[in-house]
Amino acid sequence: MSAHLLFSLYVFVLAIFIGFEVISKVPATLHTPLMSGTNAIHGIVLVAAMLVLGAAHTQYQTILGFSAVVLGAANVVGGFAVTDRMLQMFKKKPSVPKDGNRNG
Amino acid sequence: MGNHSSLLPLIYLLLAVLFIVGIKQLSSPKTARNGNLLAAFSMLAAILITSAQEKILTAPIMLIGILIGGGVGLLLAYRVKMTDMPQLVALFNGMGGGAAALVEGTELFEKLGAHAPLLLARTIPMTVGTAIGCITFSGSMVAFGKLQGLIGPKASKSFILKALTLAFAAIILISATFFLIRINPLVYEVLAVTAFIFGIVMVIPIGGADMPVVISLLNSFTGLSVAFAGFVLRNNLLIISGTLVGASGTLLTQLMCRAMNRSLSNVLFGAFGASPGGKGELAVSGSPSSNGSIKQISLDDAAVLLAYAKNVIIVPGYGLAVAQAQHQIRDLADLLGKKGVEVKYAIHPVAGRMPGHMNVLLAEANVPYPQLHEMDEINPEFPRTDLVLVVGANDVVNPAARATKTSPIYGMPILNVDQAEKVVVLKRGMSPGFAGIENELFYNPKTYMLFGDARETLQKLTAAVKEA
Numbered sequence: 001m002s003a004h005l006l007f008s009l010y011v012f013v014l015a016i017f018i019g020f021e022v023i024s025k026v027p028a029t030l031h032t033p034l035m036s037g038t039n040a041i042h043g044i045v046l047v048a049a050m051l052v053l054g055a056a057h058t059q060y061q062t063i064l065g066f067s068a069v070v071l072g073a074a075n076v077v078g079g080f081a082v083t084d085r086m087l088q089m090f091k092k093k094p095s096v097p098k099d100g101n102r103n104g
Numbered sequence: 105m106g107n108h109s110s111l112l113p114l115i116y117l118l119l120a121v122l123f124i125v126g127i128k129q130l131s132s133p134k135t136a137r138n139g140n141l142l143a144a145f146s147m148l149a150a151i152l153i154t155s156a157q158e159k160i161l162t163a164p165i166m167l168i169g170i171l172i173g174g175g176v177g178l179l180l181a182y183r184v185k186m187t188d189m190p191q192l193v194a195l196f197n198g199m200g201g202g203a204a205a206l207v208e209g210t211e212l213f214e215k216l217g218a219h220a221p222l223l224l225a226r227t228i229p230m231t232v233g234t235a236i237g238c239i240t241f242s243g244s245m246v247a248f249g250k251l252q253g254l255i256g257p258k259a260s261k262s263f264i265l266k267a268l269t270l271a272f273a274a275i276i277l278i279s280a281t282f283f284l285i286r287i288n289p290l291v292y293e294v295l296a297v298t299a300f301i302f303g304i305v306m307v308i309p310i311g312g313a314d315m316p317v318v319i320s321l322l323n324s325f326t327g328l329s330v331a332f333a334g335f336v337l338r339n340n341l342l343i344i345s346g347t348l349v350g351a352s353g354t355l356l357t358q359l360m361c362r363a364m365n366r367s368l369s370n371v372l373f374g375a376f377g378a379s380p381g382g383k384g385e386l387a388v389s390g391s392p393s394s395n396g397s398i399k400q401i402s403l404d405d406a407a408v409l410l411a412y413a414k415n416v417i418i419v420p421g422y423g424l425a426v427a428q429a430q431h432q433i434r435d436l437a438d439l440l441g442k443k444g445v446e447v448k449y450a451i452h453p454v455a456g457r458m459p460g461h462m463n464v465l466l467a468e469a470n471v472p473y474p475q476l477h478e479m480d481e482i483n484p485e486f487p488r489t490d491l492v493l494v495v496g497a498n499d500v501v502n503p504a505a506r507a508t509k510t511s512p513i514y515g516m517p518i519l520n521v522d523q524a525e526k527v528v529v530l531k532r533g534m535s536p537g538f539a540g541i542e543n544e545l546f547y548n549p550k551t552y553m554l555f556g557d558a559r560e561t562l563q564k565l566t567a568a569v570k571e572a
Contacts, residue, residue, distance in 0.1 A: 019351025031459035054160035068206035069169035075200035078177025089467035
């Protein structure tokens with residue numbers, strides 16, 4: 001087993017634990033935005049897609065790589081934008097319009 | 105990798121830390137938006153730095169691809185209605201999974217073309233990553249189709265589908281093994297296509313109500329697939345980010361299942377009715393109450409009940425989300441407030457089409473945040489409440505979850521609306537909820553049924569309250 005692979009495995013295993021730890025307590029309110037936010041983060045695959053498209057030699061590879069870039073870009077941009085749109089809704093809380101606070 | 109090779113991993117480490125902090129902040133209401141922006145910033149940095157390093161962004165094809173994908177993503181993200189958010193997440197997730205599989209495929213063909221040696225250290229993550237990526241891609245598309253109403257949302261218990269699922273799983277395993285022993289592009293393509301079909305037959309039988317859990321699961325799958333792409337490309341940033349999503353996504357899926365008192369295997373392999381002691385016992389548990397009859401109420405009578413109540417708790421559910429009636433419910437609540445009625449909203453953890461979705465919808469309609477109450481907070485208040493208005497919610501207010509041991513939803517935390525003085529249930533028809541079981545609440549003597557589309561009925565109800 002190469003040193004590089006071994007190192008990657010270390011990283012992989014430790015990242016699993018961090019992933020579990022980091023969201024231990026999430027209010028149900030945030031389940032959907034959190035899912036959407038992590039959905040955007042795996043859009044990092046765009047970086048990989050750009051790397052393989054950059055290295056493509058044949059037409060077949062170019063088509064595959066190009067498709068990967070398109071899908072990955074949509075994942076990243078759309079993912080973050082939609083998450084921000086969701087979270088924006090929560091931000092409106094303090095400036096409640098009109099007669100909002102009558103039950104407060 | 106040239107002479108930057110010592111610097112790039114350090115930058116990647118920093119960006120990975122930003123992702124971790126971003127996710128951490130996303131899981132707390134105060135910092136959530138900040139966390140998302142932080143992660144987005146880290147992503148942008150990762151893309152730019154990688155591009156600069158590899159000098160690839162200048163290639164026109166790269167820019168065209170990013171512009172097309174990014175443009176479509178942005179357009180969808182800002183065009184889609186808040187109620188349709190869940191399927192959009194499914195769509196983006198599928199795209200990510202597809203991209204991961206394509207990356208692994210491109211890398212394989214590149215290495216084959218260059219006659220480079222392919223060790224198991226690469227082919228194993230390549231195989232697993234491709235299979236998962238293809239499953240996520242097609243599975244997410246089916247989930248999207250179901251939530252969007254393109255595919256029938258009903259759960260199916262067809263044995264043929266189950267048999268097919270098993271058969272395709274077997275083909276995936278066999279072709280994967282074969283590929284690992286003897287690298288062959290054709291076998292790889294068979295593997296990818298089979299995994300694609302497997303994703304379809306896996307998600308098709310699952311009912312529309314369980315889609316949030318499925319999307320969350322597929323989200324963590326995509327994370328894993330991306331992590332495997334990281335192994336293939338020897339890129340630690342991909343491994344860390346993908347794994348983070350894989351692990352946190354798995355935990356989130358479990359949290360969602362817990363909120364519905366269901367196990368993941370139950371969601372994936374058995375629709376409610378199919379669980380042991382399903383239909384037969386359901387009928388039994390439903391029957392004593394079915395002896396009673398339901399009472400309908402007219403719009404005007406319901407308006408009078410609402411207008412002259414001291415306090416009203418509104419329980420919004422899936423039906424409200426589907427009918428996109430969040431603005432109408434707010435109008436009604438505002439009017440009641442003006443009339444001196446104390447109005448609160450009771451939000452069940454899984455109300456809407458996804459956990460937390462109802463809060464987003466009501467926030468969109470500018471419902472004052474102090475009026476929203478979570479289940480544990482509001483449950484003690486039901487006995488002191490004059491009237492509960494249930495809009496398009498069913499299983500989350502079914503007392504059987506508290507009392508009927510044989511009921512499939514027994515033990516699921518519910519809103520105790522049956523303890524209120526009176527209950528008005530606004531519903532499209534008498535069809536059962538996701539669980540496919542009768543709701544005793546509807547037969548309760550203090551319950552009045554008001555049938556109709558949530559949006560239209562709420563409009564009429566508001567008008568009637570004005571008159572009352």
